[in-house]
Amino acid sequence: MNDLFRHVIRGALISVFGVFLISSGSAQVRKPKKVRPTAPVRQQQTLVASPATPNAYLLGAGTGNLRLREALDTDGDGKADYEIFRPSENTWYIWQSGGGMIGQQWGLANNDIPTPGDFDGDGKGDIAVWRDDTGDWYWINSSNGTLHSVHWGTTGDEPVARDYDGDGKTDLAVVRRGGGQMVWYILRSSDGVGIGIPYGLPTDFTAPGDYDGDGKFDLAVQRPGPTALSNATFYYANSTTGNTTTVVFGLSKDMVVPGDYDGDGKTDIAVVREGATPASNLTWYVLRSSDGVTFGKLYGLTGYDYPVQNDYDGDGKTDLAVWRNTDRLFYTFRSTTSTEDVRQWGLPNDYPVGTYDTH
């Protein structure tokens, strides 16, 4: 993983897009991802766009994890697309799985955090950012190209836009750390009502997913132990029952990479563990919800790769995937065929949007 993104790693002095953050101890907050400083935002311009393909669009039980794919599926073919944000141009470059390409100026590199989602609920990913210094969201509806801006959150929050009410539209959401707790502020798309729910501690890491498989995202956190090598504990609030489930899994230093790796419609608890050196492999550990078995695989490199797990082959299962900053390659391990797909997209020091769901 590039130094610019070392903010996701605890226990180091880290440079985040020109802003230096001190991270100390084992229970330090991994800051939200931002992109590096450059020019002011300019208006959108679509350079190339492929024809839209109708998408079988599903709601209800077991479909919550499809929202994660839709967040990166701009052409609606049921497969996640390869998305890069280029800080030097404030531009999103998207290689669509259906073959089209998009260049879209959107966002401010020094300030905004990419927050892809399906805000209009048409089953296609919308380009979106959350602006840290104002708490404003900016997105483009894929359905009609309209631009939207909504204020939700404040400086220092972490954006966690997901579909918490299960209506098929991504809800604007942030978590705020302070006062001894983590509060989730969610603006429900179904009724426009904003809610605040305390869930977690300020030192927890977010881990949103649909763990109970009811189609609604559940509030969830990874709680580190006393040291980086202590076990971590996951807590998630089942949206159906309201009950919290507690699972000890992984180490405190592990990064959270939620996904539905076994394709049963429930988010699996999953983490990525870095190795000792930049050339060391990353190790993925997935606790499969379908059978309770932990799956482990070496995939990616510690010093150069960003996790970008998603469903790139469209089989409903999250694929292990990384984007490598040095060779600009997307490496995806396709769940359908258990083969690797490698493709070059982006330039060194670009930012892979798919890493937004690494915590």
Ligand SMILES: [Ca+2]
């Ligand atoms: Ca696609």
Ligand SMILES: [Ca+2]
């Ligand atoms: Ca959309």
Ligand SMILES: [Ca+2]
């Ligand atoms: Ca929603």
Ligand SMILES: [Ca+2]
């Ligand atoms: Ca749920």
